[in-house]
Amino acid sequence: MVQDKTLSNRIVDYINYFLLLVFGLAAVLPFVYVIAVSFTDPVEVAKGGIILFPKKFSLAAYEYIFSTNVLLRSLGVSIYITVVGTIINLVFTSLMAYPLAKTYLRGRQLILMGVLFTMLFSGGLIPTYFVVKAVGLTNTLWSLMIPSAISGFNLIVLKNFFQSIPEGLEDSAKIDGCNDFGVLLRIVIPLSMPAMATFALFYAVGHWNTFFSAIIYINDNKLWPVQVLLREVVIMAQSRIGDTEMDEAMIQPLTIRMAVIVFATLPILLVYPFLQKHFAKGVLLGSVKG
């Protein structure tokens, strides 16, 4: 039964709209600024002031950053480690979580304790580096994907998710002649799509943001992901002022920094909406009744 909106209801509504608008703008405006500056003529930007719409449209910044193929190559590297890395993550995390979800597994408690331990303590940078080096992964892209293949936190959450799937389903699948792998692939994973999509997003964003591991493990600058370049162009340029560098004239103009930011953020921004519909759907779906 739709109630007629009383005055006080309407006022509350308007206040809500207003607050939402304010918060929405506060979130969006900085990004609009970044995009606008990247498309503005550099001389206009040097004059200062806030720019929300390019006063003088110019592609100079983009021409500059695409004049060498460094940025495109690093984008390729980033996409590669995000896609392949996430696939590796999902495969291995689910392969480990599924057996651990079975309470009759021998040694289960021990393994879970081990996982918990790694979440609390870590070996430190240099011992980890030695391990990666001993396995021969240094200076390859695998060093960014394999050592971090399974995140302890995600593993435990996924295990709990698998545990919540009713045994009846798995039993009936077994009766129909499925082996364990089949149950995993045909029953459990399709039912866990919302969880998988969520983890895919977490892992993907984590891979997209890789920069520190890349610097430490990879010496070949052709293999650096886009975040390393982004950091150099935007942050190091700023912090170099007042440093012992002789000439401060090489600080990248604001437009170029903004262009690199747009370039580095755009892909992940485009991917978000597609994944969002998966886990939004999953949240609404209840589990199987009965």
Place this chain on the structure above:
Amino acid sequence: MRSSKWLSLICVLILTVGTIAACSSGSSNNQNDQSSKQSQQQNSTSNQAGNGQQAAPADEKPFHITLAVSQVDEIPPQDSEIQLAIQEYTNTTLDIQWIPGSAYADKINVMIAADEMPMAMRVTYTPAIISSIQSGLFWEIGPYLDQFPNLSAQNPQYYENIKVDGKLYGIPQYRDIGRAALIFRKDWLEKLGMNVPKTVDEYYNVARAMVSDDPDGDGQNNTYGFLLHKNFFSGSAAASTRLAVSLGAPNKWAVDENGKFTPEFEHPVHLEVLKMFRKLYQEGAINQDFAAVDESEVLKIFDASRAGLRVAVAQNAGSMQSRVLQTDPNAVFDVEPLTGPMGIRVSGELGNNGFFVFPKSKVKTEEDLLKILTFFDKLLDEDMNTLQRRGILNKHYEETADGKHKWLDFDLFQREVKPYRDMLLNMEGYKILPLQDTPIAEKAQKIAEDNTKYTVPNPALTLTSPTYSERGGELDQLMTDAMIKFVMGNIDEAGYQAEIQKWRSMGGDKIIQEYEAEYAKMGK
């Protein structure tokens, strides 16, 4: 059927990924191919430097040197014109690894721990590196120095500043020692009828006048004298230290004839300077939000022609002048050495932006070490020095009729040559023709060179203090915060003195003791 489709999909993925991995791990092989290609190129005809250096005689193969340096903007390719020219002149093949500045210290630590160091590695003078040096990982090069004409011709202070336990373990990337200067708006001073300030009171008067007496004549109160920022009081090149030194304070530490150490902030002149800023702040003559603002933000106000006094590196004057002209074509900056009641006094700085060390594990024989030192020595020869600081003749610069160099394409220089200039060895004013530039830039360069005579060194620069290595950062932050609070008026003078006492009790006293002990050991 579906599961086999999944399985085959996974297999295909693994296969593709495997092949790509084979390609990427083959990249290290590519590097070796590249360097052998380069040495082949070496021996064939290639006269890029245009200085008539023929290919090396058949019995002397180019010496291969691996280097690790800090990344400067974009990384140049290994076969860039500049690198090929350097290799040809010095008869070497170079393998330069550029490490991003954002994780530089961590990466160097990892490289040292895993023994993956190159033959020449650029490091900075930090406690971690000092202890690596003390553990004997690197060659001591002090005794070899006089075999090299260019290296030994430099001012000994450069080498003094990077000694560990009194011994020299590396070659510094030379930077001017006395580069601080006062950059100010000359047209404003003329309009206000004032002179370049030389005492605390004069600084106050000039800064005040620039704010309230409308020096740009636009009828609005929108101009500033001094502009502070959040790093004004911090770091080894703090602007507050530079200013205070010129007026009589010590450079970070004072040591008297009994070997007693006193920190700069206990010196009366330093307090005078702080009090001056405090007064200016209270009167609204300083940007009220300075504690939250980066220096880059503050620079924009100078560029917008709305600020008039800056204590900075002298060579900044040239770029500040060209930037402000974009907004205000009549603006005139000038630069003068920092002068006080005792004449010109310039706080001596590090004199380097890091230094190269040579790991014994990679430089196995003394012969190899000498070859590497020869390489560095040759970088200071006129041809190489000019190549690094000017680029290629008629591409980046040209020679003028009166024997100077003039920029043809400065932006191209910045992109192609600057990384080498900033990371290798070169020296302005040594075996190189002067640069013809705007008058203010030439004046600034001359000031930076002349200032070496007037520098006041920091006596604690090469002394090690375990307490400082452990807690120095914390203690420095404490004092910086105290200074900022004092200037902003959040604490009064008594409160500031209390902070100094806190600094002392939290470790300052121990640091002083340790410095005094080290100093006595040096027998100076």
